Amino acid sequence: MQLGAFSVSLSVRDLVASRAFYEALGFQAVGGVAEEGWLILRNGDSVIGLFQDMFEGNMLTFNPGWRSEDEVLSEFTDIREIQARLRAQGIEPEKGTDEEGAGPACMTLVDPDGNRVFLDQHVPKP
Numbered sequence: 001m002q003l004g005a006f007s008v009s010l011s012v013r014d015l016v017a018s019r020a021f022y023e024a025l026g027f028q029a030v031g032g033v034a035e036e037g038w039l040i041l042r043n044g045d046s047v048i049g050l051f052q053d054m055f056e057g058n059m060l061t062f063n064p065g066w067r068s069e070d071e072v073l074s075e076f077t078d079i080r081e082i083q084a085r086l087r088a089q090g091i092e093p094e095k096g097t098d099e100e101g102a103g104p105a106c107m108t109l110v111d112p113d114g115n116r117v118f119l120d121q122h123v124p125k126p
Contacts, residue, residue: 001085002077003062007040007047009118015039015052022048059108059116065123072123079105079121 012018015037019029022041027048032039037052049061065076080099086092086109094116097105103124109117 001082002064002073003082003119004064004073004076004121005047005062005066007049007061007063009049009051009055009059009061011055011057012050012052015050018050018052022050055116057116059118061118061120064119064121065125066121076125078125079107079119082119083107 010018015034019034019039019041022043023029025043027041027043027046029039030042030047032049037054039050041048041050064079064082065073067073079097080101083093083096083099091109093107094110095106095108097107104122106118106120109119111117
């Protein structure tokens with residue numbers, strides 16, 4: 001099962017202050033819309049998302065069909081297939097996706113310790 005690009009999504013109180021902090025660590029904004037309260041920052045292979053007032057707590061984030069270098073994969077495991085595999089193993093998403101759908105979709109899982117895992121497929125399956 002290919003989960004795609006990995007990043008950490010941080011729930012922040014002050015996007016401007018958080019951006020300045022991570023830029024001091026060498027991160028640079030590579031995506032997002034600050035006016036909407038979110039930014040994607042990169043430092044080499046490390047990627048973090050800063051999200052102000054969008055969700056509670058921090059999440060591990062995977063993007064099926066996407067490489068961390070902002071590149072679409074030609075082959076990948078569609079999020080609906082990932083969801084079906086997880087359900088077959090007894091793991092029910094906190095928020096699932098439409099199994100009959102196509103294209104971009106997302107789902108949220110919670111691990112045994114309460115950590116959130118977000119799968120956000122923003123590219124269509126080829």
